[in-house]
Amino acid sequence: MTNNQIGILGLSTMGKSLALNLADHHFKVAGFNRTYHVTQEIIEEGHENFEGFEELGDFVASLEKPRKILLMIKAGDAIDQTCIQLMEYLEEGDIIMDGGNSYFKDTIRRHGYLKDKKINYLGIGISGGEKGARNGPSIMPGGDQEVVEVVLPFLNAIAAKKDGDPCCTYIGPDGAGHYVKMVHNGIEYADMQLLVECYLLLKHIGHFTNAEMALVFESWNQTALKSYLVDITAKILREKDEVTGSELVDLIIDKASQKGTGKWTSIETLEQDQNTSLINAAVVARVTSNFDDLRFAYQQLLDDPMTKEVNPYVFQEEVRKAYYLGKIVAYAQGFGLMKDASKRYHWNLDLGKIASIFRAGCIIQADLLNVIMRSYAENKDLENLLLDEEIIRIVKRNIQSLRVVTSLSIRGGVPSPVLTSAMTYLDQLRSKQVGANLIQAQRDFFGAHTFERIDQEGINHHEWEK
Numbered sequence: 001m002t003n004n005q006i007g008i009l010g011l012s013t014m015g016k017s018l019a020l021n022l023a024d025h026h027f028k029v030a031g032f033n034r035t036y037h038v039t040q041e042i043i044e045e046g047h048e049n050f051e052g053f054e055e056l057g058d059f060v061a062s063l064e065k066p067r068k069i070l071l072m073i074k075a076g077d078a079i080d081q082t083c084i085q086l087m088e089y090l091e092e093g094d095i096i097m098d099g100g101n102s103y104f105k106d107t108i109r110r111h112g113y114l115k116d117k118k119i120n121y122l123g124i125g126i127s128g129g130e131k132g133a134r135n136g137p138s139i140m141p142g143g144d145q146e147v148v149e150v151v152l153p154f155l156n157a158i159a160a161k162k163d164g165d166p167c168c169t170y171i172g173p174d175g176a177g178h179y180v181k182m183v184h185n186g187i188e189y190a191d192m193q194l195l196v197e198c199y200l201l202l203k204h205i206g207h208f209t210n211a212e213m214a215l216v217f218e219s220w221n222q223t224a225l226k227s228y229l230v231d232i233t234a235k236i237l238r239e240k241d242e243v244t245g246s247e248l249v250d251l252i253i254d255k256a257s258q259k260g261t262g263k264w265t266s267i268e269t270l271e272q273d274q275n276t277s278l279i280n281a282a283v284v285a286r287v288t289s290n291f292d293d294l295r296f297a298y299q300q301l302l303d304d305p306m307t308k309e310v311n312p313y314v315f316q317e318e319v320r321k322a323y324y325l326g327k328i329v330a331y332a333q334g335f336g337l338m339k340d341a342s343k344r345y346h347w348n349l350d351l352g353k354i355a356s357i358f359r360a361g362c363i364i365q366a367d368l369l370n371v372i373m374r375s376y377a378e379n380k381d382l383e384n385l386l387l388d389e390e391i392i393r394i395v396k397r398n399i400q401s402l403r404v405v406t407s408l409s410i411r412g413g414v415p416s417p418v419l420t421s422a423m424t425y426l427d428q429l430r431s432k433q434v435g436a437n438l439i440q441a442q443r444d445f446f447g448a449h450t451f452e453r454i455d456q457e458g459i460n461h462h463e464w465e466k
């Protein structure tokens with residue numbers, strides 16, 4: 001029988017959730033997982049419109065042509081290996097979609113390799129975690145547009161909806177979908193760390209309890225700061241451990257890991273000569289959280305600095321404003337990176353549309369995206385979000401609070417690498433002098449790299465040590 005409309009290969013957390021989401025939308029879904037018992041468990045649960053297979057050949061043979069196969073497996077070599085295995089069974093015009101967090105340059109390579117073999121390849125960014133995948137993720141398909149059109153009915157059906165529209169749109173050629181997903185994750189790293197810093201500041205400088213902080217975050221969620229991450233942070237701060245009755249967040253070890261998409265964003269930023277200092281700081285903050293021995297040694301070596309008493313009501317408002325501005329800078333840097341990539345890779349990214357599909361289903365969904373959407377709707381060629389008039393007004397209204405909060409964090413010894421990066425970035429943009437004149441002179445001094453003058457045209461070299 002060849003009547004399954006789409007195949008999901010990889011039935012772990014994400015693959016299973018997407019398969020069941022598709023089945024709920026009345027698509028006939030074929031499922032395959034390298035380890036069969038995973039498939040078997042889903043079969044035993046008895047889902048309508050889902051058919052599981054033990055053999056890869058049978059799975060592929062069960063699909064309508066052109067076959068549409070969504071890979072939901074570990075990123076990296078597993079994708080290459082699986083594509084090679086699939087080649088044995090696929091025919092010209094069939095479509096492989098990679099819905100995992102693949103590195104976009106791998107997607108560009110795979111797209112080219114499979115195109116030569118007349119197999120269509122799409123790199124599809126999917127955000128929302130397990131719940132999003134099951135109930136409606138944000139979906140970022142990239143590849144040949146006419147091929148994306150073929151699978152859009154499936155993707156649109158299962159995507160989250162915002163104001164009735166699916167949070168899914170064609171992103172651009174070859175690796176564009178995975179690129180945008182990578183930057184989404186980079187912004188996610190920065191926003192998560194910004195909230196961590198607010199938590200640390202409120203806790204150690206404002207002396208708020210977890211319950212009081214939950215109230216603060218809940219109140220922020222009633223404002224322009226409304227977002228999924230603010231919401232879950234409030235919920236986390238309220239959660240009790242079932243065994244001990246203690247507040248669960250206090251029982252969790254103070255170190256965090258990562259899977260790599262944040263790091264890729266930072267690496268790509270450097271490749272593109274762009275600045276995502278908030279994302280970079282958030283990535284490095286996670287890395288530093290794992291410096292067990294060094295952290296332990298310095299906890300014994302250095303005392304906590306003396307902190308000044310603050311008025312908690314005034315302070316929480318200052319922190320809210322600092323967070324708001326930090327968040328804007330993080331998004332502006334992320335969207336600035338995508339704008340540059342759009343030119344560099346000839347992707348013609350529609351940044352307003354990208355902002356619109358981030359508004360539901362994904363981890364960085366936030367009301368701020370409405371401002372970003374409006375901004376690009378008014379001027380799709382806007383060079384940087386920090387040049388939008390409404391955003392300039394927000395910057396002006398909140399910059400003093402960011403300065404106060406970052407100063408207090410440094411004086412109080414509360415690490416706030418992302419907030420301070422936001423402050424530094426704005427000061428770099430604002431300052432009449434950033435010191436690059438001295439850099440030019442130093443480079444010319446030791447390497448005759450030449451320099452440019454403010455009062456003359458052309459390139460100059462000076463004999464610094466006569």
Ligand SMILES: NC(=O)c1ccc[n+]([C@@H]2O[C@H](COP(=O)([O-])OP(=O)(O)OC[C@H]3O[C@@H](n4cnc5c(N)ncnc54)[C@H](OP(=O)(O)O)[C@@H]3O)[C@@H](O)[C@H]2O)c1
Nearest residue numbers: 010011012013014015034035072073074075078100101129
């Ligand atoms: N989890 C999330 O919240 C989330 C959110 C967005 C995107 N993603 C991305 O979505 C993809 C799937 O994520 P996940 O969390 O569901 O699963 P995962 O833990 O990343 O990977 C496990 C799946 O990959 C399969 N696999 C591993 N190596 C394989 C190989 N060489 N050949 C064939 N299959 C192989 C496993 O099969 P076996 O059962 O046989 O080991 C299993 O089905 C990943 O790229 C992930 O980064 C995840």
